[in-house]
Amino acid sequence: MRECFxxxxxxxxxALIPVTSDTLSRWLEGQPQRVRAWVEATGFKAKSHSVCSIPDEQGQVQSVLVGVDEDQAVVWTLAGAARKLTSGVYRLDTDRDAAWRTQASVGWGLGAYRFDRYKPSDKPQPALYLPDDVDADEIMRQVDATALVRDLVNTPAQDMMPEHLAEAARMLADAYDAEFGTVEGDALLDERYPCIHAVGRASQHTPRKVELTWGSRKHPVVTLVGKGVCFDSGGLDIKPAGGMRHMKKDMGGAAHALGLAQxxxxxxxxxxxxxxxxxxxNAISGDAFRPGDVLASRKGLSIEIENTDAEGRLVLCDLLTAACEGKKKPAVLVDFATLTGAARVAVGTEIAACFTDDDALFGELQESAVESGDPVWRLPLHAPYRSGLDSQIADIANCGSSSYGGAITAALFLKEFVEPDVPWIHFDIMAWNTRTRPGRPKGGEAMGMRAMFEVIRKRFSR
Known part of the structure; x- marks a missing residue:
């Protein structure tokens, strides 16, 4: 169990006592005068994520009020308190039901997250008591999977190259008795993953296709696809310094796939x-793929390279093709990728953009996103924009020349490699918090993962 529980x-x-601006006055009515005077003196108004430590007659902390905004998702209720409180053990003192307290406890764990691989801290954390009536397994499941995504994304590229990412997948497979395998280097050509090979061949770190399988063959197939570009220089269409600074996070899609798998x-x-x-x-060397090159793909479509910095979709297209092969098609196919800056322009950095033609699937996702406090927003697969990917010498270009609708054209590119009868949803995510918020520290972040898990759980646990 994590140190924070x-x-x-x-x-x-x-005692941790959640109060809103409406319930604070009623709570104070039942308290001694010294408590009412103390709360008034501190100026505590029960604003979201604010805390007020109340001393006993000996000056020791006897309870802590935690401000709650009823309009926010339950999961973030205690997220701020997990970083503000001093060390010690705390317990939720509320008449809310076990489901509410379970979700609030998840947020406590998310708020307590630390990435200390390179800068260890010996500062003790506050710990939350988990009574028997909360779902401790669910709390650990959500917190551990999110921490896995954050840890993978936060790790610098020097320690998170293709071989390291593959090792993380192998360790996850070992932990759950799953099957694991890789196809590496020039073997990618023999096994028909030419686009993955082309993107990764310029690096001294051998490119690879990583695969994990788990569960009974009798059950419905759920396939997760992740973009694992461990560092993106932009290739020969090199990124400027500012655009390259956080490209260690360009394997965030793969991190999400592994977190959701966990x-x-x-x-x-x-x-x-x-x-x-x-x-x-996606490195630069004499063997780098070039603007104007025409690549083969697993599906057989030829791809003209308009820009080597649109490499993630090339990695994904071979995988999406492979995902749809075989007699038993996926009951749901999900891909995660830090794919376009255009998606960030559309929805900002704190919402997971998604694309799907399956209205029922998105309806379930939207409902789960609201319940879990894991926001998503659907963008259109607007078919007329497909013409922006036309090529004079190949079946398709890897990106268009227009500066508009880049997230949509990227999704339309991917759609070319997904069989029409396969329920598919594509996530174009930031995988990074640009600012610190309660429960969401600056750095690597899981976006859309918890919401998608709820969709899969509800669909296949009936």
Whole structure:
């Protein structure tokens, strides 16, 4: 169990009392005068994520008020308190039901996250007591999977190249008794992953296709595809310094696929899980693929390279093709990718943009996103924009020349490699918090993953 949780509260657990601006006055009415005076003196108004430590008559903290905004998702209720409180053990003191307290406890764990691989801290964390009536397994599942995504994305490229990403997938497979395999280097050509090979061949870090499978073959197939560009220089269409600074996060799609896989396996969902990751570095050398080159793809479509910095979709297209092959098609196919800056322009950095033609699938996702506090927004697969990918010498170009609608044209490119009868959803994500918010520290972040897990759980646990 993580340091931020305990199952035994001991004798000194401090009460955490969630209050809103409406319920604060009623709570104060039942308190001694010294407590009312103290709260008034501190200026505590129960604003969201604010805390007010209340001393007893000996000056020791006897309880802590936590401000709650009823309009925010429950999961973020305690997220701010997890970073503001001093060390010690705390317990939720509320008449809310077990489901509410379970979700609030998830947020506590998300708020307590630290990435300390390179800068260890010996500062003790506050710990939240988990009583028997909350779902401790669910809390650990959500917190651990999110921490996995954050850790992978936060790790610098020097320690998160294709071989390291593959090792992370292997360790996850070992933990859940899943099958694991890779196709590496020139073997990618023999096994018909030419686009993955082309993007990664210029790097000294060998490109590879990573695959993980788990669950009974009798169950419906759920396939997760992740873009694993471990560092993106932009290739010969090199990025400027500012655009390259955080490109360690360009494997965030692969991190999401592994995090969602962990959620599915730890919950023992009745599915046949398949994870496909293209792990590459988009580097520059004499062997780099060039603007104007025409690449073969697994599907057989020829691709003209308009820009080497539109490499993620090349990695994904071979994987999406592979995902749709075979007699037993996926019951749902999900891909995650840090694909376009255009999606960030459309929805900002804190919402996961998604694309799908399946209205029912998106309806379920939207409902789960609201419940889990994991926001998503659907952008259109606007078919007329497909003409922007036309090429005079190949079947398709990897991007258009227009500066408009880039997220849509990228999604339309991917759609060319997905069979029409396969339920498919594409996430174009930031995978990074540009600012610190309660429960969401600056740095690597899981976006859309928890919401998508709820969709899969509801669909296949009936």
């Amino acid at each position: 305990v199952r035994d509260p001991g004798d000194q657990a401090t 959620l599915i396996m730890s919950a023992k969902l009745p599915v046949r899980l398949r994870v496909l990751i293209g792990a590459v570095e």
